[in-house]
Amino acid sequence: MNFLRSLADRDRVFDFLVPAASPVDVRHGPILYLEDVTVSFDGFKAINDLNLTIDDGELRCIIGPNGAGKTTMMDIITGKTRPDAGKVWFGSRHDLLTMNEPEIASLGIGRKFQKPTVFEALTLFENLELAMAADKRILPTLTARMTPAIRDRIEEVLETIGLAELRLRPAGILSHGQKQWLEIGMLLMQRPRLLLVDEPVAGMTEQEMERTAELLTGLAGKQSVVVVEHDMGFVRSIARKVTVLHQGSVLAEGSMDQVSNDPKVVEVYLGADAEEEVA
């Protein structure tokens, strides 16, 4: 009886009605929504009334000086840090502040940290296979053996990250940039809806940076991508919309030209001598 009554309750979201692979609801709004988010560490507001909206399929660059709150913002989205106040929603269905880190990851939010963490002794193929096995949404429905669907997905991701020819080589032989791409590939195995990418081009050669720009811009549209990056040349090469964080809040938002010509941004972040760099 209770079950029937609860079925009639139209506000309730039933787990069995949520598609496992793509549960986020973006029909009426953004994929990520942060409202008035604040978090303090020992009285210091690392995030201060932060408002941020990311649309489905958008590629957003987040820039800001050291200590602006970029990493803390990512930590809040992924559930690593709990804010003191505010709202954080993934689509219109999931209140991320009620969920823990694994639950948030299983919704399709993938995070790429700055330092690559691939399994060096395993081949690229095996790395991607392991990443698939780590997907808690898929695991219960999988048998232990490799299925053609998994093999196809691995091949598809190898093509996307441009490393198909090295599929049977151990990841340890890859350059730094190639390891970063492999790790992005490992996230892609889980078909994320939102990718959070922290300083993807730190330590890369010019050529690797160009390839990374192609990779990230190619991923946008299929998934939403949020890139935190200090390298302004790289940001300019991929940017559509840029958000400038400063002291835990949004200082400016717009195209790269708009934000880099904003006097507030020039003053607090880019500095007089950096105008040339971003021009």
Ligand SMILES: Nc1ncnc2c1ncn2[C@@H]1O[C@H](COP(=O)(O)OP(=O)(O)OP(=O)(O)O)[C@@H](O)[C@H]1O
């Ligand atoms: N766990 C913590 N305890 C205390 N203070 C913290 C903690 N995490 C972050 N902070 C402080 O919060 C502020 C924001 O830090 P955060 O790492 O988010 O900035 P950021 O924009 O990512 O900087 P960077 O560009 O240097 O990585 C900094 O002043 C930092 O010292």
